[in-house]
Amino acid sequence: MEIIALREAPVALGDLERSVMDLLWDQPGAHTANDVRDALAGDLAVTTVLTVLSRLEKKGLVRRDGGRRPHRYAAASSREDHTVGLLNEVLGSVPDREAVLARFIGGIGPDEAAAVRRLLES
């Protein structure tokens, strides 16, 4: 069985893209472009929102249901999974993951350290 390295495109988000994703993550479920526009701060054109949603779809962050007419958009994966992907991407760029983890662990607060310890035990 061959393992195909699925190229995870460098998923860097712009400010507006980020806002849209935050919205989709905070309010799970399917949204229309108009929904999204109304929920966003500022007074954007719907086409702007649609453009951004398309780009996010191309990046694999948003899934679209184009069944009937007001198309519905939703986050393709949870915010947590997406963020973990980013973390691993960052960690994948260094030769010594553990050295980085060492510094990272050394820098977190005691409460968070406790949480991590708990997670490791289970």
Add this chain to the structure above:
Amino acid sequence: MEIIALREAPVALGDLERSVMDLLWDQPGAHTANDVRDALAGDLAVTTVLTVLSRLEKKGLVRRDGGRRPHRYAAASSREDHTVGLLNEVLGSVPDREAVLARFIGGIGPDEAAAVRRLLES
């Protein structure tokens, strides 16, 4: 004592910038622009390298010693520290750090988990 939130600019690196930083990290110490150019793959102009070094300096990733004439360049912080900064930047963009850490910890291999556990004990 007031704590000033030092604005960590979104330190996203391009490919060449990344290559230069990897070089400075892998070979610590002060390098001239020509050193860097010779060590890089491809056949770049020195001016290109100097431009990149300047941009990296502006981003705070490189420190320059402009004392005598071939200026010397070196990484401003270790690769590990820089990467930890990136990790925290990513984690700072989510409302629930722990939820992300939970998924992250859940996804690491047993060997790495052991390493983290060891780090937490000390």
Add this chain to the structure above:
DNA sequence: CCCCAAGTTCTACGTCCTGTAGAATAAAGT
């Protein structure tokens, strides 16, 4: 069956970042 309104896709443009480097300038050695 045709038109309208709501919705979607195309096309476009300004801006910023990055890779790339020539031209112009400054300094150092002989």
Add this chain to the structure above:
DNA sequence: ACTTTATTCTACAGGACGTAGAACTTGGGG
């Protein structure tokens, strides 16, 4: 001073994003 070496200025192409008008599509109401 003159030549060589190094640095700064200026520039431009390409790509990503924010932004949105123009053009096209489609489901209902006449």
